[in-house]
Amino acid sequence: MFANHHKTKEEETSHASMAGTDTEKKPVVEMVQADGSDEGCVTFVLHEEDHTLGNSLRYMVMKNPDVEFCGYSITHPSESKINFRIQTRGGVPATEPLRKGLNDLTDVCKHVLHTFEAQVKEFKEKQGETME
Amino acid sequence: MAASMSNVDEIRDRVILGEFGVKNVHSTDFPGNYPGYNDTWDFKTFKKKFRIDVVHMDENSLEFDMVGIDAAIANAFRRILLAEVPTMAVEKVFIYNNTSIIQDEVLAHRLGLIPIKADPRLFEYRNNGDEEGTEIDTIQLQLKIKCTRNPRASKDSSDPKELYLNHMVYSRDMTWVPIGNQADVFADAKIGPVHEDILLAQLRPGQELDIVMHCVKGIGKDHAKFSPVATASYRLLPEITLLQMVEGEKAERLKRCFSPGVIEVENIDGEQVAKVVNSRLDTCSREVLRHDDLKSLVKLGRVRDHFIFSVETTGILPPDVLVSEAVNVLIAKCQKFLSELDLTEME
Numbered sequence: 236m237f238a239n240h241h242k243t244k245e246e247e248t249s250h251a252s253m254a255g256t257d258t259e260k261k262p263v264v265e266m267v268q269a270d271g272s273d274e275g276c277v278t279f280v281l282h283e284e285d286h287t288l289g290n291s292l293r294y295m296v297m298k299n300p301d302v303e304f305c306g307y308s309i310t311h312p313s314e315s316k317i318n319f320r321i322q323t324r325g326g327v328p329a330t331e332p333l334r335k336g337l338n339d340l341t342d343v344c345k346h347v348l349h350t351f352e353a354q355v356k357e358f359k360e361k362q363g364e365t366m367e
Numbered sequence: 368m369a370a371s372m373s374n375v376d377e378i379r380d381r382v383i384l385g386e387f388g389v390k391n392v393h394s395t396d397f398p399g400n401y402p403g404y405n406d407t408w409d410f411k412t413f414k415k416k417f418r419i420d421v422v423h424m425d426e427n428s429l430e431f432d433m434v435g436i437d438a439a440i441a442n443a444f445r446r447i448l449l450a451e452v453p454t455m456a457v458e459k460v461f462i463y464n465n466t467s468i469i470q471d472e473v474l475a476h477r478l479g480l481i482p483i484k485a486d487p488r489l490f491e492y493r494n495n496g497d498e499e500g501t502e503i504d505t506i507q508l509q510l511k512i513k514c515t516r517n518p519r520a521s522k523d524s525s526d527p528k529e530l531y532l533n534h535m536v537y538s539r540d541m542t543w544v545p546i547g548n549q550a551d552v553f554a555d556a557k558i559g560p561v562h563e564d565i566l567l568a569q570l571r572p573g574q575e576l577d578i579v580m581h582c583v584k585g586i587g588k589d590h591a592k593f594s595p596v597a598t599a600s601y602r603l604l605p606e607i608t609l610l611q612m613v614e615g616e617k618a619e620r621l622k623r624c625f626s627p628g629v630i631e632v633e634n635i636d637g638e639q640v641a642k643v644v645n646s647r648l649d650t651c652s653r654e655v656l657r658h659d660d661l662k663s664l665v666k667l668g669r670v671r672d673h674f675i676f677s678v679e680t681t682g683i684l685p686p687d688v689l690v691s692e693a694v695n696v697l698i699a700k701c702q703k704f705l706s707e708l709d710l711t712e713m714e
Contacts, residue, residue, distance in 0.1 A: 264707045281704065287446040288700050294439035298408035300398040334708055339408055341701045343440060346410075347433070348694045350419045354431070355687045358421040 277329035279319045285309060289317045295343075296336035301327045375401060377668075382603065384667040386656040394437055394671060428679040429686035432604075434672060441601055441674045447693040448599035450587035453492075454683050455485045455506055457580045457592075464577035467536075469568045474578075477568075478510075479592045481538055482561040482681040483582050488692075489552075493583045502547030506558060506582040510541050514570035534570050539563030541580070561682035595689055597679040603669035605649040611664050613641040621664070624655040647675070 265280040281288070289307040296305045304322035321329040372381070379401070383390040398406045416435035423430040433441060460475040467474070485506055493504040514533045527534055538560040545553070568576065587594035607629065613621050618641035622630040631644045651669070656662045678686045 264704060264711070266711070284700075287443045287451070288697070288704075290439040291443040291697070292701075294394075294437050295408065297397045298406065300407050330708060330712070334705065337701045337705050337708075339410070340440075341698055341705075342410055343413065343436070344694050344698045344701070346414060346417065347419070347436070347444075348691060348698075350417065351431075351687075351690060351694070354419045354421050355424070358424060362424075 273326065274328040274330075275321075275323035275326060277321060279321070279329075279333065280316055281319055282316045284317050285315060289319065291340060292319070292336050295340045296321060296332050298339070299332045299335060301325060302332050305332075379404075380671055381606065382669040382671055384651060384653055384656075384669065386653070386662065391671075394439075422675075424687065426685060427682060428677070429690070430675065430677050431690075433601075433674045433676060436672060436674070438671070438674075441676075443697055444690070444693050445599055445601055445676075447696045448596050448678060448689060449594055451696050452595050452684075452689060452692045453487045453584050453586050454593050454595045455483045455487050455490060455582045455584055456590075457481065457483065457508070458583045458585070459500075459581040461579040461581075462577075463579070464575055466574045467568050467570050467576055468574070474568060474576075478578070478580060479590070481541075481565055481567075482683050483508075483559070484561045484683055485553075485558045485582070486556070486684070487584050490584045492585075500546075500581055500583070502549050504583060505546060506549075507544040507546050508541050508559070508580040508582065509544050510536070510567075510576055510578040510580070512536055512540050512570070513575035514572050516572040531570075531572055535566060536568040536570060536576060537563060538565040538567060540567075544579075595680060595683050597681055599676070599678045599689075601674045601676045603671065604673035604675060605646045605651050606668045606670055607643050607646045607649065608666040608668070609641065609643060609664060610666055613664055614638050617641075617661065617664075620658070621655065621661055624658065624661065626650050626652075 261282060263282055265282075267278045267280060268274075269276065286309070289309070293305055293307050296302055301323050302321060303324040304320065307317050307319045309317050319333075321332055323329055323332060377383070378391050379396055382392055395401075396404070396406045400406065413435065418432075418434050420432040420434075421429070422432060457479045460478055462471050462475070465471055465474065469477075483506065490506075491504045493500060497504075512533050514531055517530055517532050520529045524530060541560055543558045549558075570576070585593040607625070615638065618632045618639045621641050622632055624630075626649050628645055628648045629643065630641050632639045632641055634640075651667065653667060655665050655667070676690075678689060680686050680689060684692070
């Protein structure tokens with residue numbers, strides 16, 4: 236099952252066909268699904284990514300109780316793309332946990348940013364007070 | 368003596384440092400793993416547990432604690448700080464004249480590694496295939512220096528500082544040549560190398576350098592010269608638990624097994640008793656596990672979700688700005704894939 240992935244539903248999200256002018260546009264995300272399986276088991280190929288997004292996104296997707304399996308691998312160290320696989324239980328399409336994981340990761344980052352900036356400001360003010 | 372944690376809590380929250388290995392390394396708090404625990408992602412619970420404490424900050428380095436986050440995300444921030452926060456660095460070196468002893472390519476390599484003090488957020492990436500460079504994506508610097516004999520040197524001196532003029536080429540000799548409207552836009556910003564005392568080459572009379580450099584915006588993934596940090600690293604907060612009361616001479620030996628300031632020996636009722644004062648200072652050398660009589664008295668571990676970050680910059684951007692930029696880069700990555708997903712859904 237893992238060796239031969241029948242690429243029946245390979246969607247390339249490059250806009251090469253639509254735009255017409257820019258035929259060199261590289262795909263950013265591809266979806267690879269096996270023949271006959273439901274929408275809940277999908278491998279996403281994320282281009283130009285590595286452990287930075289792969290591991291943090293995997294953690295957020297795994298926190299979702301609908302997800303039965305989530306993992307990522309770097310296909311070859313010379314190519315910068317990752318295979319990100321999600322298997323859901325209960326017939327949930329796999330794009331949903333992916334979208335939720337991305338949204339949750341964005342929320343985490345925004346909260347980290349706000350907290351960090353507030354703390355830095357407080358620290359600078361405290362430093363300013365002790366200097367005077 | 369701290370109360371002992373239940374086994375399950377220990378597996379979830381602590382990394383154990385054993386004599387021959389490290390245990391409980393991976394985070395296992397995913398929904399379904401532990402009956403009785405609700406590990407589903409909940410933003411409110413995260414917000415309640417999460418906190419940041421700035422410990423030390425000056426213009427070049429920053430030390431802060433991030434508590435309540437998982438290693439995957441903390442590591443993502445560290446990786447982005449090292450490799451994906453953009454800066455400006457010398458990319459193209461036009462050598463019109465180089466009669467020094469330093470080869471062209473070696474000199475060009477050295478020039479590329481010099482940190483350039485220019486806010487990369489005010490510039491854009493250069494388009495592929497654009498050889499000339501415009502004012503919005505290029506900074507032009509010039510290095511034009513010639514070494515001559517010092518006419519005023521005394522006849523029998525052998526000190527090169529006295530005999531020659533301009534025999535050491537420093538980064539302060541690199542001058543900024545504004546292109547286009549850069550002279551108005553960056554009128555008050557001093558664009559140039561961050562440090563002026565980086566030695567680039569040594570010359571002798573008659574040798575000269577005539578070089579023009581173009582700086583572009585790039586990221587550390589492409590070449591390490593674009594990395595904005597001297598280094599960025601994190602460590603987990605160490606935790607030392609004394610399993611029994613340690614007294615007398617053993618207390619003294621225990622104190623010596625750890626970094627200074629971690630364990631203090633107090634005088635309680637005439638007995639010298641060891642107490643853990645500040646486990647944060649420990650470097651986790653596990654020296655205590657080498658002594659057979661002391662190793663059963665302590666339990667060494669690390670708190671899995673408490674990260675002590677240390678960021679040291681090269682001087683281009685202040686360290687707190689760097690951390691904010693790194694978090695923004697991760698947000699941008701997520702948004703990029705979210706918008707791609709939305710586009711696929713619409714098709």
